[in-house]
Amino acid sequence: MTHNTKDYGNLMRERGFRVTPQRQLILDVICASGNHTTPEAIYKRVQAKFPSVNLATIYRNLDFLCELRLVVATQIGRKMYYEIAGESPHHHLVCRNCNKIEQIDHTNMKTLFNKVEREQDFTVDMDHITLFGLCAKCRQKTRRV
Amino acid sequence: MTHNTKDYGNLMRERGFRVTPQRQLILDVICASGNHTTPEAIYKRVQAKFPSVNLATIYRNLDFLCELRLVVATQIGRKMYYEIAGESPHHHLVCRNCNKIEQIDHTNMKTLFNKVEREQDFTVDMDHITLFGLCAKCRQKTRRV
DNA sequence: ATTCTTATTGCAAAAACTTGCAATAAGAAA
DNA sequence: TTTCTTATTGCAAGTTTTTGCAATAAGAAT
Ligand SMILES: [Mn+2]
Ligand SMILES: [Mn+2]
Ligand SMILES: [Zn+2]
Ligand SMILES: [Zn+2]
Numbered sequence: 033m034t035h036n037t038k039d040y041g042n043l044m045r046e047r048g049f050r051v052t053p054q055r056q057l058i059l060d061v062i063c064a065s066g067n068h069t070t071p072e073a074i075y076k077r078v079q080a081k082f083p084s085v086n087l088a089t090i091y092r093n094l095d096f097l098c099e100l101r102l103v104v105a106t107q108i109g110r111k112m113y114y115e116i117a118g119e120s121p122h123h124h125l126v127c128r129n130c131n132k133i134e135q136i137d138h139t140n141m142k143t144l145f146n147k148v149e150r151e152q153d154f155t156v157d158m159d160h161i162t163l164f165g166l167c168a169k170c171r172q173k174t175r176r177v
Numbered sequence: 178m179t180h181n182t183k184d185y186g187n188l189m190r191e192r193g194f195r196v197t198p199q200r201q202l203i204l205d206v207i208c209a210s211g212n213h214t215t216p217e218a219i220y221k222r223v224q225a226k227f228p229s230v231n232l233a234t235i236y237r238n239l240d241f242l243c244e245l246r247l248v249v250a251t252q253i254g255r256k257m258y259y260e261i262a263g264e265s266p267h268h269h270l271v272c273r274n275c276n277k278i279e280q281i282d283h284t285n286m287k288t289l290f291n292k293v294e295r296e297q298d299f300t301v302d303m304d305h306i307t308l309f310g311l312c313a314k315c316r317q318k319t320r321r322v
Numbered sequence: 323a324t325t326c327t328t329a330t331t332g333c334a335a336a337a338a339c340t341t342g343c344a345a346t347a348a349g350a351a352a
Numbered sequence: 353t354t355t356c357t358t359a360t361t362g363c364a365a366g367t368t369t370t371t372g373c374a375a376t377a378a379g380a381a382t
Binding site: 050052071092 | 368369370371378379
């Protein structure tokens with residue numbers, strides 16, 4: 033239950049939720065998978081260790097873990113992807129043409145968030161945003177068509 | 178077929194696609210609905226005028242119109258919302274607590290996009306982003322708990 | 323240890339969305 | 353106008369995600 037540096041068990045209990053074997057397994061699997069895993073993939077890996085876990089439980093807990101901010105979600109194309117929420121937020125750039133995924137540092141985002149907070153008195157609070165556009169290579173290709 | 182200021186018919190034909198009654202109806206309905214409408218609502222309103230249109234056609238065309246950038250989509254909670262892509266891009270702030278929706282001007286976003294383009298050589302190209310966080314009122318409430 | 327409360331689960335059914343395919347109809351060409 | 357090509361549609365089946373509900377089991381209280 034203690035992955036990376038976080039004690040997930042306590043983070044849940046502190047907030048009044050229960051720590052079930054299903055939740056532990058799902059977290060373990062997402063952790064082990066590294067980056068951007070689909071519900072279906074998570075389900076299969078969970079089942080390999082504990083076949084009786086139901087797919088509905090996977091979906092419910094992915095929602096749950098996202099609400100607790102222990103896991104972050106992204107939609108790319110028509111699929112959802114989940115990954116462990118790291119120590120510090122990170123964001124993505126996805127190329128509409130070649131689907132390459134780059135990262136953006138949080139500091140650039142933070143600058144925007146601060147501006148919005150000053151100007152509109154709204155505290156933006158997102159630790160995993162995906163921005164779409166064109167990577168350097170595809171921009172050149174696309175120009176000359 | 179000419180809504181607001183855009184001639185949707187030509188925008189489609191120019192790019193090699195066909196202008197079908199279904200597409201016209203769907204655009205009409207989204208236009209008339211004003212802001213942030215769900216596929217189901219669009220389907221019902223289309224059906225009221227033309228009952229034989231199939232739900233699959235609605236979904237396929239919502240995708241299609243988004244790809245052509247005539248329509249923009251957002252996911253809020255677990256629902257998708259569609260609206261006409263206006264003259265100039267606009268973005269939203271959604272409060273996680275009270276679900277109030279505010280707007281952000283594109284200029285603030287553009288500043289971020291420009292920075293990303295300079296620093297990472299990636300052209301961000303989004304005209305409808307939704308950022309989540311806490312509005313002024315909910316921030317105060319939530320503090321004192 | 324045992325009892326109690328109720329959050330969480332599995333299951334089955336429902337709802338939401340996607341896809342393959344043959345029939346249809348836009349729109350270009352003749 | 354008529355013919356021709358093929359993008360688009362409706363339909364039915366498939367896949368993915370959500371939901372209601374009774375049974376289960378975390379974890380607090382005794
Ligand atoms: Mn990520
Ligand atoms: Mn909008
Ligand atoms: Zn690219
Ligand atoms: Zn609020």
